[in-house]
Amino acid sequence: MGPRQLPTVLLASCATLLALATPLLAGDPDMLQDFCVTDYKSLNGPLRLNGFPCKRPENVTADEFFSAALAFPGNTCNSVGSAVTAANVEKLPGLNTLGVSMSRVDYAPWGVNPPHTHPRATEIIYVLEGSLDVGFVTTAGKLFARAVCKGELFVFPRGLVHYQKNNGGAPAAAISAFNSQLPGTQSLALALFAASPPVPTDVLARALQVDGGVVEAIKSKFPPK
Numbered sequence: 001m002g003p004r005q006l007p008t009v010l011l012a013s014c015a016t017l018l019a020l021a022t023p024l025l026a027g028d029p030d031m032l033q034d035f036c037v038t039d040y041k042s043l044n045g046p047l048r049l050n051g052f053p054c055k056r057p058e059n060v061t062a063d064e065f066f067s068a069a070l071a072f073p074g075n076t077c078n079s080v081g082s083a084v085t086a087a088n089v090e091k092l093p094g095l096n097t098l099g100v101s102m103s104r105v106d107y108a109p110w111g112v113n114p115p116h117t118h119p120r121a122t123e124i125i126y127v128l129e130g131s132l133d134v135g136f137v138t139t140a141g142k143l144f145a146r147a148v149c150k151g152e153l154f155v156f157p158r159g160l161v162h163y164q165k166n167n168g169g170a171p172a173a174a175i176s177a178f179n180s181q182l183p184g185t186q187s188l189a190l191a192l193f194a195a196s197p198p199v200p201t202d203v204l205a206r207a208l209q210v211d212g213g214v215v216e217a218i219k220s221k222f223p224p225k
Helices: 005-025 039-043 188-193 201-208 212-219
Strands: 082-087 099-107 113-118 123-129 131-137 144-149 153-156 159-165 172-178
Touching: 082 113, 082 159, 082 212, 099 159, 123 131, 123 144, 131 153, 131 172, 144 153, 188 201, 201 212
Parallel strands: none
Antiparallel strands: 082 099, 099 172, 113 159, 123 153, 123 172, 131 144, 131 159
16 A cells, blocks of 8 residues: 555545444434334333334324423422423333433422433423523533523533522423433432442442441431332
């Protein structure tokens, strides 16, 4: 191979690698047909997929692409003062393979959606009512935070710890959109203090630089599921 051909070969190789990597960078794998409505009954069988099996197209109805789940406020009478209502592939079968989902978050006055992550998706939040204090923390430990008012948007990058808090004395509500049919949610508090089997107390005590009794006291507030 001549020296003049080498840059061309390298360029072609780089282009091929980028093309192959593109599906890996997406929130979900690309779809291979018009739609793939989830066949929930198949989940009772032995077959397991990275995703959900499809119904035969002739058995699909328009109702499987419809949901009114986000039309109604969630019950915020709980210890954190918020409620998340999901519209993902587990609730809306027509979302399967489409790589999108949504949720509604309702907040009591001063209610909090506690720190959590979505390991499989970026989130964009739109405030329907009220005003929120929101923020996310980068892997370098920097907090990006600000107030977001009715009609405004904020983005939480994929996988980063983030939170929302109603900063007013009236109820608030927001709609979140994700670039995954099943973004996943991992609460930091539940992951650390309500795992089953539990995370060892001495590990948490050293990580948090507190006494083991403090860790046990916190664990008592989050009984394992």
